[in-house]
Amino acid sequence: MIRTPKSLIAVCLLAASSAAMAATTAELTVKGQVVPTACEPSFANAGVVEYQLSHADLNPDxxxxxxxxxxxxxxxxxxTSATPVATTWVDNKPEHNDNPSHVNYFGFGKDANGDAIGRLxxxxPGSKALGDGKPVDVIHSTDKTTWTKNNYGQVSKQHFTSFAAxxxxxxxxxxxxxxxxxxxxxxxxxxQMDMSSALEIDSSLTMEVVYL
Structure with a gap:
């Protein structure tokens, strides 16, 4: 099995404290290398996603x-040519995941005590993507042999995700x-969290492209 590792997503920027912190920001960026292969993955905004939240945005209950x-x-x-591929994912921050054993959950961040603040x-969306500009279905497999429709389109740490007509x-x-x-x-x-200071969103995921 040949894989092309690619750092995909850094999720950052949570200002959450009892005081107004509109100008407080923290940025986390994921960097990596692209190994020369037949397929080249790329992502908008260099794979960085930012959130700006405060305590007021959290559930009042x-x-x-x-x-x-x-x-x-x-x-x-x-x-470089029509090639069947799949993707699989790695949680680079499992200690920031409040349910790390779940195959579809990824770490999201930590509080001042270092405890996980949630999951990602x-x-x-819609279990759809595009193949050469045409709509395709998202499918998944545990062994790259038997494939089924991926009803929610979720990515996984254990399953392979691919695309079909x-x-x-x-x-x-x-x-x-x-x-x-x-x-x-x-x-x-x-x-369940230490709310005495800002919560830190610190999420890092790696998507691997697998040639089928």
Whole structure:
């Protein structure tokens, strides 16, 4: 199996304190190398996604988590010729994930005590993408042999995600894969976190392109 590792997403910038902190920012950037291969992945905004939140944006019920508004990030995988590929993902900050054993959750950040503040879910919205500019379905597999429709379009730390002609479950071969990734963070209930200072969003994910 040949893989091309690519750092994809850095999620940053959470100003969350009881005082007004509109001008307080913190930025985390992920950098890496692109190894010469048949397919070249790239991402909008250098793979950096920023959030600006305050305590007022968190759930007023201290016993309930906060569902943060999703954000989209465009991706492209450019191949020199039509090539079937899949992707798999790595959580580079599992200690920042409040449910690290879940195959679809990724770390999101930490509080002043170093405890995880929540989790991040990443998906292809509508379980759709584009293959050479045409709509394709998102499919997934545990072994790269048996593929099924990925109903939610979620990416995974254990499964392989690929792309097929609409209505099909066999990976297609395309020269250009593109579309959006939707990031959907959840922040833990405030009673479960140290709220005495700012919460730090510190999320890092790596997408690997796998040639099929």
């Amino acid at each position: 201290a016993t309930l988590p906060t569902t943060v508004a999703p954000k989209n990030l465009a991706f492209t995988i450019q191949c 879910w990443v998906q292809h 609409e209505g099909e479950t066999t990976p297609g071969a395309y020269s250009v894969y593109s579309g959006n990734l939707q990031l959907k963070p959840t922040i833990r209930a405030t009673e």
